[in-house]
Amino acid sequence: VEEITVPEILEQAPEGTEIVVVNEEGEAEPLATEEAAEIISNSDPMWCPEGVNPGGVGCTPPFSDFASLLIELNGGSYTGNGVIWVEDGYDGNDNAQIEFDGNVLTNLSNNNLTINGGWDGVHGGGNITGTSSLDVSMVxxxxxxxxxxxxxxxxxxxxAGFGLFVSNTGNIALDNVSVNGTTTNSFGFGDGAVIDTTGNVNITESEFNNNATNGLQVESGGTVTLETVSASNNTLTGAFIDTCIYNNVSGLCDGNGSVTITSGTTNVFNNNSFTGLIVDSGGGITINNTEANGNDLDGALLTSADDNGTGNVNISDSEFSDNQNGYGLDVLTDGNIDLDNVTVNNNGTGAVLGSTYGTGYVNINDSTFGDSDTTGNTWTGLHIDSGSTITLNNVIASYNGTNGAYLDAVGDITVTDSQFNDNVHFNFPQDPGLYATSNGGNITLTNVVANNNQFGAGVVLLTNGTGNVSVSDTSQFNGNGTFGIQAKTYDGDITLTDVEASNNASKGAYLNAYGSGNVFITGGDFVENGSYGIYATSSQGEVNVEDVTVTGNNITKFGAFLSGLNVFVSDSIFQSNTEAGLVIVAKEQVDLVNVTADQNGVNGVEVYTSQTNGCIKSEDDVINIAVNVDGGTYTNNGEYGLVVVPGPEGTLVFVNPATFGGNGLGDYLLDLTAPENCPEKEPSEPKPPTKPNNVVQVPFTGGTPVEQDCDLFSNTILELPNGTWIKVGCPFEGFSNLEGVLEEDLPSSLGAGVEFVAGISTSLTDGEGNTILNEDGTVTITFQIPEDSRARSYSVLFWDETLNDGAGGWVKLPVYEFGTSFPLHPDNPEDGRTIISGVQRVGDTITLTVDFSGVFVLVTP
Known part of the structure; x- marks a missing residue:
């Protein structure tokens, strides 16, 4: 600010105003002195009653620093709501912490207080032209x-360990406030802003960046609203917002305020060295136009759940990417989850969304969880556990290392206009592009594409009870490492309509309806699959195939295998398969209507009973079936056009003539041979006696390594006094050790919003003390949850010494997914460490299985 002279200052005063200048001791200074000029030109801060302009009636004199003003306010008779005006040229005038203590300022502490920086210094007006700077903490x-x-x-x-600390019982509002670059104190704290209130908090157009520990911490008994806020480049957590104030005894939130993070431009929680944004809300979370990218651990970790809450989470127009050692987005709620236009790319795990703490649904629209070979997530793109239904519309979860999307719901799962391509980069063939299991509802896929999932299936769809599976509208499942589409139901039906499942390594469609469920396939192409174009079975229901094309092009072995109580096939083509074009196994009736079986390597169509295709048990009656052929073409097959083995009293009826020709052994063969008797079951070899566990109780610290003895024991179990244990499975040659780790002994601090529960240090070494992997075995880690912990969720962090150029860093280990293993660093072929089974809760324990050792920490959330 340009210096002004005393005459220029006096000219600003209204005509007739009597000017008295006082020094810091309250003594009058002659106007003509340099001291008076200095005092006038730096005349701020100044307290005024609310509604009174600076310099008006009831205002304090202006002072050169806050310390002088606080002395005046403490000693004076000032009361009521007030405003402190600080000139925009104010720049580090204070030499010590600025403290507003209500126990000292008793005349003001029950009233509202506003501090306005950036004042232009003109008495009689409140014009804001900039900001005011402080180089000490404010309390x-x-x-x-x-x-x-x-x-x-x-x-x-x-x-001081913080830049700004506010604790009150009223509301708190910050507008255009920055708390940046806070340094650490002797205890290692260096937070930006810490806010604790029973009232509401509103923070607008503010920054909390580059602080030595956490950026922004808010605990509020009311609502919290952040609008256009940045909390980035902090050494620990960017921002931690808590309106739940969780009661670990009752299992309930003491607060019920909602959290809203919104912006007309962008909120930014980027490049923090722990997690970008952590929210624990007692009343729901709404987020829009927000980035949480490039953080060392999670992008955003959101909780809105207690034992009786209804905390919905709504996220729109936001991105959670490049959080490569953690989850892009981690949500737990007892309400609903809605995502709209959300991007979650290039994280360790993409998004983990859970509503199973209650009965809420999960809906996702127009969102991406990996969409190219540079944006895919290291492990799974999208993981959902829903207490109700799951609905995905226009979702992309592609180019992810393990599953594209892993969906588990209590109710219906509906996926529309979505893509799950080029996932499953590691040789774990149980992983698919899309895995969906419903434990009480239906699964419906419409216009879904799941192609080129390298080592696994395109989609795997599972229902329990009476849940149906329906896939339609030109859905594609091509070029996958095992099956194009795999579906299993119990008493529910499987329906495929106009589906394409081609060029898959094993089966195009692999469908099993157990119980009374039926299988319906209408329209679609199943071309050049490895073993089967279609493999469909129903235990007690029917299989109905209509208007399909199954072409092997001399690659597929069997065009289709269909097994059910009754099997009906019409207007379909089975051609150029190396074995049979179509194999049918039925218990009652088979109808073939206008079927074409052409140029297959062996027989065009083969029809059996469940006994003639296998054998008959001595206690069973002979099954005979009726086979009806209505037209069709059976030509140019290596042996017969049609082979029917319907049982000794079975029948073959040509309802209308079929066309035969060019078959190697003849047109058709009717074989009424009785089924063979099943061989007597060979007595089983006695199982060798099970080796016992080698259970070793170890001290919390200071234990000695235990040598593995796989000749005498099946594994080694090391157990700490607190009940936490590890199991080192055979085969393994070497030594194992287990010690407890206290929070103060962790290799690096945990950020605000994440609480330490327990820690362990494990080691696997050879005879010379070198660290090794249990490459052919496993290391199962089981944390005993402390009796006094009622946390709503738990995670496991691993300290990876190879990160950050050998300085080390935390990795958030992936959540459990059925059949899925996770390479720790798949981009480094020399790093063989693998999470064999992800983190899951089993009773009062948290367990996971790996093949490596190190420091593992149980935290919440």
Whole structure:
């Protein structure tokens, strides 16, 4: 700010105003002195009653620093709501922490207080032209009124451990406030802003960046709203917002305020060295136009759940990407989850969404969880556990290392206009592009594409009970490492309509309806699959195939295998398969209507009973079936056009003539041979006696390594006094060790919002003390949850010494997914460490299985 002279200052005063200048001791200074000029030109801050312009009636004199103003306010008779005006040229005038203590300022602490920085210094007006800068920390404690801070820049280097601390029972508002670059104190704390109130908190157009520990921490008994806020490049957590105030005894939130994070431009929680954004809400979460990218652990970790809450989570127009050692987005709620236009790319795990704490649904629209070979997530793209239904519309989950999407719901699962391509990069063939299991509802896929999932299936769809599976509208499942589409039901039906499943390594469609469920396939192409174009069975229901094309092009072995109580096939083509074009196994009746079986390597169509295709048990009656052929073409097959083995009293009826020709052994063969008797069951070899476990109780610290003895024991179990244990499975040659780790002994601090529960250090070494893997065995880690812990969710962090150029860093280990293993660093072929089974809760324990050792920490959430 350009210096002004005393005459220029006096000219600003209204005509007739009597000017008295006082020094810091309250003594009058002659106007003509240099001291008076200095005091006038730096005349701020100034307290005024609310509604009174600076310099008006009831205002304090202006002072050169906050310390002088606080002395005046403490000693004076000032009361009521007030505003402190700080000139925009104010720049680090204070030499010590600025503290507003309600126990000292008792005349003001029950009233509202506003501090306006950036004032232009003109008395009689409140024009804001910039910001005011502080280089020491600012504190508000024991305050009962509202606190509002505007247009302040705080860069605290006084070693207080924070830049701004506010604790009151009223509301708190920050507008255009920055708390950046806070340095650490002797205890290692260096937070930006810490806010604790029973009231509401509103923070607008503010920054909490580059602080030595956490950026922003808010605990509120009311609502919290952040609008256009940045909390980035902090050494630990970017921002932690808590309106739940979770009661670990009752299992309930003591607070019920909602959290809203919104912007007309962008909220930014990027490049923090722990997690970008952590929210624990007692009343729901709404987020839009927000980035949480490039953080060392999670992008955003959101909880809105207690034992009786209904905390919905709504996220729109936001991105959670490049959080490569954690989850892009991690949500737990007892309400509903809605995502709209959300991007979650290039994280360790993409998004983990859970509503099973209650009965909420999960809906996702127009969102991406990996869409190219540079944006896919290291492990799974999208993981959902829903207490109700799951609905995906226009979702892409592609180019992810393990599953594209893993969906588990209590109710219906509906997926429309979505893609799950080029996932499953590691040789774990149980992983698909899309895995969906419903434990009480139906699964419906419409216009879904799951192609080129390298080592696994395109989709795997499972229902329990009476749940149906329906796939339609030109869905594609091509070029996958095992099956194009795999579906299993129990008493529910499987229906495929106009599906394409071609060029898959094993089966195009692999369908099993157990119980009374039926299988219906209408339309679609199944071309050049490895073993079977279609493999469909129903235990007690029917199989109905209509208007399909199954072409092997001399690659597929069997065009189709269909097994059910009754089998009906019409208007379909089975051609150029190396074995049979179509194999049918039925228990009652088979109808073939206008079927074409052409140029297959052996027989065109083969029809059996379940006994003639196998054998008959001595206690069973002979099964005979009726086979009806209505037209069709059976030509140019290596042996017969049609082979029917319907049982000794079975029948073959040509309802209308069929066309035969060019078959190697003849047109058709009717074989009424009785089924063979099943061989007597060979007595089983006695199982060798099971080796016992080698259970070793070890001290919390200071234990000695235990040598593995796989000749005498099946494994080695090391158990700590607190009940936490590891099991080192055979085969393994070497030594194992287990010790407990306290929070203060962790290799690096945990950020705000994540609480330490337990820690262990494990080792696997050879005879010379070198660290090794249990490459052919497993290491199962089981944390005993402490009796006094009622946390709603738990995670396991692993300290990876190879990160950050050997300085080390935390990795959040993936959540359990059926059949899925996770290479720790798949981009490094020399790093063989693998999470064999992800983190899951089993009773009162948290367990996972790996093949490596190190420091593992149980945390919440």
């Amino acid at each position: 508000f404690v024991n305050w009962n009124g509202n606190i509002t801070l505007n247009d302040l820049d705080i860069n605290a280097t006084d070693g």
